[in-house]
Amino acid sequence: MVDVEVVGAGPNGLAAAVVMARAGLSVRIHEAAPTIGGGSRSLELMQQDHLHDFCSAVHPMALASPFFRAFELSRRIGFAVPEVSFAHPLDDGRAGIAYRSLDRTVEGLGADGEAYRKLLQPLSDREQDILAFTLNHVVRVPKSPEATVRFGLAVLDQGLPWWNRRFSTEEAKALVTGVMAHPVGTLPSLTGAGAGLVLNLLAHTVGWPIPVGGSQSIADALALDVRQHGGEIVTDSRIETLAEVSDSRVVLLDVAPTTFRAMSRGRLPAAYETALKAFTYGNAACKVDFILSGPVPWTHPELHRAGTAHLGGTREEIAAGEKQVNRGDHPDSPYVLLSQPSSFDPTRAPEGRHTLWTYCHVPRGSTRDMAEAVTAQIERFAPGFRDVVVQSHTTTASELEVYNANYVGGDFSSGAVNLRQIVARPVPSLQPWATPIKGVYLCSQSTPPGPGVHGMAGLNAAKLALKREFGLAVPSLGL
DSSP, rough: OOEEEEEOOHHHHHHHHHHHHHOOOOEEEEEESSOGGGGGGGEOSSSSHHHHEOOOOOOOHHHHHHHHHTTTHHSSOOOEEEEEEEEEEOOGGGGEEEEHHHHHHHHHTTTGGGHHHHHHHHHTTHHHHOOOOOSSSSSSOOOEEEEEHHHHHHHHHSTTTTTTTTTOOOHHHHHHHHHSSOOOOOOOHHHHHHHHHHHHHHHTTTTEETTTOOHHHHHHHHHHHHHHTEEEEESSSSOOSHHHHHTTEEEEEEEHHHHHHHHHHEEEEOOHHHHTTTOOOEEEEEEEEEESSOOOOOOGGGGGGGGEEESSSHHHHHHHHHHHHHHTOOOOOOOOOEGGGTTTTTTGGGGTTTTEEEEEOOOOOOOOOHHHHHHHHHHHHHHHHHHEEEEEEEEEHHHHHHHTSSGGGTTTTSSOOOHHHHBBBBBBOOTOOOOOOOTEEEEEEETTTTTSSSOHHHHHHHHHIIIIOOOOOOOOOOO
């Protein structure tokens, strides 16, 4: 018998286990897959010595989230932090470039530079206050009302139909839009603007880092800490019902609400189960990985220095493509998120080779292979790209769910990112990590603060469980 059973060894499950193990409790983690990691897993997908991140690849929150700062993740693993955080190419060789230096970004945006500064400077100057608000439950009194107001005004500026009022150039509009399109959904939107602006401000503070050795290194660092504090991790251990882990005092579930309902086997009160049924899942991603014989031959030279690129053309083109996805259609010109980690981390591929990570947005449950559409979109801004492709591998939206049951229908956010589910994730509650079943807590990204490799859902759930079930405070998490 152990004090705490954790189901799911993704970033949040591992984060929760770290907290519990460091509090002096006995902890056992169950992972259904052969390896840990969930959304931060890396593997040799096509050829030996070519390492691909299967889900997330670039990790601003790994350096910025309160959990990973306290855990001192940057002292445990290496990060490559590109000078160009992200870039957005346009036709005719133009591009918007987000450097880590805000001043350099402003200079590069020309006529819209100062407008961009006025949008981002007040946010980047208040990074930690904004993260403290956005990475916890939104229904609470903010510690820094000024930072909250500044952030709210920026969200209104870019999240409503007047979003074009601030900028006059296609470069600035596209640069901001590419980040706001990370959550799958209609643009403009308040939720897209909120998520995008958080990521955008981090581009000018901690940057957009790439973990050396793959995203798996994040999961491995968490797992090592759990084991060092007496915890146990069991892989190939699929938990089908809560009865299988009922001997422990606390159960922490890094699972989607649909899985939780199935595991509960009728133990949930009717009202709570009805609320869980109302939780909705968003549209999805089709992921296309490549092995290349050389770097992507970008037309714009600064794209070679970018850790991340957003493809899809102008603001209007991206908004139109996202609208198609929301209608249930597959866009001919999709929004593509792209990273070439091997340009910054030589451990990813043999000398002379590169690994390329991409995905595009598709309707939930899609079985369509979008490799050709993704390839065409890259070729649009990097003529000759097809000539450097050695091999590609597609994971459709439906296959993403097979890989990770939390990605229902291929929804890598484990729940639609919309206004309702900002305050009701997965149900309306001041403590949404707690469930009606004694000692059972949800800690997946279907709970606040939502999607991303930040560990905060795990921390929030563990903090609540420590207080309620053991009368303990959160222990020190650092080295």
